[in-house]
Amino acid sequence: MTNGELVALALEARKLAYAPYSHHLVGAALLTKSGKVYTGCNVENAGYTPTNCAERTAVFKAVSEGDREFVSIAIVGGKEDAAHLPICAPCGVCRQVLREFCDPATFTVILGTDRPEDTKVMLLSELLPLGFGPESLLQ
Numbered sequence: 229m230t231n232g233e234l235v236a237l238a239l240e241a242r243k244l245a246y247a248p249y250s251h252h253l254v255g256a257a258l259l260t261k262s263g264k265v266y267t268g269c270n271v272e273n274a275g276y277t278p279t280n281c282a283e284r285t286a287v288f289k290a291v292s293e294g295d296r297e298f299v300s301i302a303i304v305g306g307k308e309d310a311a312h313l314p315i316c317a318p319c320g321v322c323r324q325v326l327r328e329f330c331d332p333a334t335f336t337v338i339l340g341t342d343r344p345e346d347t348k349v350m351l352l353s354e355l356l357p358l359g360f361g362p363e364s365l366l367q
């Protein structure tokens with residue numbers, strides 16, 4: 229699975245986003261170590277705070293299906309009427325949820341757009357330095 233293929237799956241997932249309040253549509257595609265992909269979209273709510281981000285939708289789908297080992301995630305997002313998508317970095321809550329299951333030194337976050345040349349690739353450790361993870365509770 230290439231980064232470009234994972235971004236393409238995130239773009240497909242974005243089409244299913246339920247975002248009638250923000251009109252900000254986000255898609256994510258999470259690659260497991262076994263090569264399976266879990267996709268997700270944001271799901272908003274009239275109560276606003278129950279809204280779930282695309283990244284967490286993908287992670288929770290995977291974990292609830294028994295997969296906890298991940299290689300990378302592709303994320304795409306932007307306004308529903310955008311001519312071109314900007315880079316859409318994951319929110320702090322999603323970074324923390326990824327930190328629970330992913331090695332920050334190797335887990336790759338692929339920030340995609342509709343234009344392959346604009347893709348930005350980062351490590352989770354760059355997006356969440358000095359993060360608090362499961363091992364933090366053992367010290």
Ligand code: THU
Binds near residue numbers: 252272322
């Ligand atoms: N959103 C995501 O899905 N992922 C992020 O990392 C940032 C924000 C969604 C949540 C909400 O539905 C909309 O984008 C505006 O915040």
